[in-house]
Every structure is written in C-alpha cells, then in structure tokens.
Amino acid sequence: MTGSIDILSACLFKETADLFKIIESIKTIENVDKLSWAEEVHDIPSKEITKLSSIIQDVSTSVHDNGTNDSSQKETAL
Secondary structure, X not given: XXXXXXXXXXXXXXXXXXXXXXXXXXXXXXXXXXXXXXXXXXXXXXXXXHHHHHHHHHHHHHHHHHOOOOOOOOOOOO
C-alpha cells in the first residue's frame, strides 16, 4: 500500500500524447475521483529501446501466461 494512493504505475511511452490518452481513459473509470502524474522526458538511444521492448514483451507474456484475473497484488520491476 502506498498511503492514500490506490494504484501506482510506472509507464514508458514513445510519445507524450500517448500518456495523455491513457490519463483521459483512466478519468472515465467509475469511482476514479482523483488522478495525478509526474513525467520525465528522456531521449533513449535506439539500442536501449530495443532492450526495453524485449523486457516489456517478456513481462506481458509472463502476465498473460499467469492469468490476469487474479485479484492478488502483483508488482513488476523493470
């Protein structure tokens, strides 16, 4: 638990516009009263993007293989 925060997420987006799309989608969820975020903008070398893409794919596959309907708390560190 993170105090008064119900959900905490770290995300990586190629474009800032993608972040804002997600924020707008989250605001439409029933019972979401407040939403805040912090962002950092970085240039990531293409070889690092390839590594990150591979890690994200591995995490996505792992989550899919383990099922996503589990209501227990899960945490993944990259």
